[in-house]
Amino acid sequence: MQLPPFDELKYKFFDVNWDAPMNTISGLTNWGKDANHVYWITTVLCFLVFFAVAIPLIYTLIRFKDKPGDETPPAQFHGSTTLEIMWTVIPVILLIFIAVPTWRVLFKYAHAEPNALEIEVIGHQWWWEFRYPQNGKVISAGELHVPENTPLHFKLWSNDVIHSFWVPKFGGKVDVMPTAFNKETGAPSAFNTLNISSPALVDPNKKGGEHYQGQCVELCGASHALMRFNAVVHTKAEFEAWTQTVNTPPKVETRLAAEGEEVFARCQACHTIAGTPSEQIPGDKIGPNLSNFGSRKYMAGGIRLNTPENLAIWLRDPASLKPGTLMPNLGLTEKEIAAVSSYLRLSTVKTY
Ligand SMILES: [Cu+2]
Numbered sequence: 001m002q003l004p005p006f007d008e009l010k011y012k013f014f015d016v017n018w019d020a021p022m023n024t025i026s027g028l029t030n031w032g033k034d035a036n037h038v039y040w041i042t043t044v045l046c047f048l049v050f051f052a053v054a055i056p057l058i059y060t061l062i063r064f065k066d067k068p069g070d071e072t073p074p075a076q077f078h079g080s081t082t083l084e085i086m087w088t089v090i091p092v093i094l095l096i097f098i099a100v101p102t103w104r105v106l107f108k109y110a111h112a113e114p115n116a117l118e119i120e121v122i123g124h125q126w127w128w129e130f131r132y133p134q135n136g137k138v139i140s141a142g143e144l145h146v147p148e149n150t151p152l153h154f155k156l157w158s159n160d161v162i163h164s165f166w167v168p169k170f171g172g173k174v175d176v177m178p179t180a181f182n183k184e185t186g187a188p189s190a191f192n193t194l195n196i197s198s199p200a201l202v203d204p205n206k207k208g209g210e211h212y213q214g215q216c217v218e219l220c221g222a223s224h225a226l227m228r229f230n231a232v233v234h235t236k237a238e239f240e241a242w243t244q245t246v247n248t249p250p251k252v253e254t255r256l257a258a259e260g261e262e263v264f265a266r267c268q269a270c271h272t273i274a275g276t277p278s279e280q281i282p283g284d285k286i287g288p289n290l291s292n293f294g295s296r297k298y299m300a301g302g303i304r305l306n307t308p309e310n311l312a313i314w315l316r317d318p319a320s321l322k323p324g325t326l327m328p329n330l331g332l333t334e335k336e337i338a339a340v341s342s343y344l345r346l347s348t349v350k351t352y
Contacts, residue, residue, distance in 0.1 A: 021213040022168050028199035032171025034105045042098050049094065109172075109195045112153035116195065117146070121156040123163030123176040125220060126227035126322060127288055127301040135243040137274065141288030143296050144214065144231040146198040147239035154194040164218035165194070167231045172196050173217060186284070198233055209234040211297065222324035228302030242349060246292045249275030250346035260343025263336045270327070286326060294347030311341045 019026070025036050064074070112118075120131040121144075130145075132138040144167075146152060156165055156176045163176040172194050179188040201210055209232040216227035234242065250273065252258050264271075268278030270287035293299075296306050300321050304310040313320065315337045318327040332340070 022215070024168055027169060027171030029170045029172075029196045031109055031194075031196035032169070034108065035171050038098075038101045038105055041101055045094055045097060112193070112195050113151035113197075116151040116153035118153045118155065119144070119146070121154050121165055121176065123156070123158040123160075123165070123216065123220070123227075124288075125160050126216070126223040126325070128165075128214070128216075128227070128229040129159075129288065132243060136247070138243050138246055139272075139274075139289040139291065140246070140296075141290075142229050142298060142300075142302050144229060145209070145239060145242055146231065146233055147236040148198055148201045148233050150236070151197045152195070154196075155188075155191045156194065157188045157191040161220050162218050163216045163220050163227065165214070166217045167212050167214040169212045170196060170199070170231065175218060201233060201235065204235070206235075207238075208232075209238060214302070223301075223322045226301055226303045226322050228298075230296075230298050230302050232297075245349040246295070247274035248292070248348040249273065250292075250294070250343065250348060252343065252346065254342065256339050256342045257346055258343075259336075260339035260341065263332070263340040264343055266330070267340070290344060292347055292349045294345040295349045306345075308341050308345065311344065312337050315341065 025039060027033060027036055118132070118134050120129075120133060122129040122131070127142055128144070130140045130143070132140075154165070154174070156174055157179045158176045160178060162178065164173060165176050166173040174192050174194045177190070177192060179190045181188055203210070212231040212233070214229040214231050216224060218224075220227065250257070252261050261276075264273070264276075264278070267287075268276075268281055270285050271290045272278045272281075272285050273293075274289075274291040293306075298304065299306040299310060300314055300318075304314075304321065310321075315330070315332055317329050318325045319329070
């Protein structure tokens with residue numbers, strides 16, 4: 001399944017589609033499939049209970065309806081030990097049938113697999129940051145890259161308010177909570193985890209990976225609905241190549257890009273591009289890491305395709321695309337916008 005660009009997605013109420021990117025019950029990962037199994041068991045049992053109650057109820061309503069002229073009072077009785085035992089024991093048995101598979105799935109995914117790829121997920125108002133501590137200083141924003149068929153160990157926390165991490169096609173939805181940080185190491189004192197394996201590629205030779213929609217699912221402020229991201233599943237070789245090249249600094253070859261590099265000096269208090277002077281400014285930056293921004297398919301937290309036109313709209317007035325964003329209107333001239341856009345869109349990594 002190939003995802004259409006987010007800004008071209010149009011949902012219709014009756015457009016029910018198994019392959020729809022936000023379908024909750026068509027997870028492709030081990031976690032997604034196991035959770036769906038529990039879901040179907042629960043659904044089938046719920047329908048059985050519904051019919052077991054509804055059918056006798058409808059029968060009783062018709063069979064014992066008041067008949068005109070019939071003055072006989074209904075039989076008067078109360079208490080039935082057999083019935084009371086039945087409606088205690090049957091629900092207990094049904095709940096056991098739901099609880100056992102639920103526990104099995106919960107415990108199965110409670111711990112990371114020993115060879116899992118660790119990914120730190122940090123929620124910000126309103127964008128996602130992904131760090132790959134096992135791959136040096138690889139950091140991505142708005143775009144989660146994973147190799148196919150690989151156990152993943154997500155560690156999730158928030159930089160501000162509560163968010164929730166969700167890729168419907170992966171399954172697993174985890175709250176992303178604010179936390180305190182260790183003063184010396186900067187490590188979060190608490191985080192949630194999610195242990196799933198990435199899905200296999202539908203087309204094993206797919207260049208540039210397969211894209212799945214991700215979304216924040218905890219109301220987190222004005223632009224909560226615009227806090228999306230793009231999950232890209234690559235072949236293992238392509239993922240390796242991405243981690244190797246994503247921190248390569250841009251090659252500035254044109255005058256426009258060189259001018260853009262100068263404009264970007266004004267952005268580096270909030271943004272980092274690996275391998276450039278912006279990396280020297282210490283501390284966690286307030287804005288997304290823009291290393292190889294040009295290689296990203298989407299921008300502004302996954303809400304628009306990464307095109308020069310959309311980037312210009314964003315730079316002219318970020319809040320016009322994302323109300324409440326921390327990025328101010330920098331008052332750039334059209335010339336500066338063209339220059340910095342040309343610089344930012346330079347890419348040393350090609351994933352699609
Ligand atoms: Cu959020």
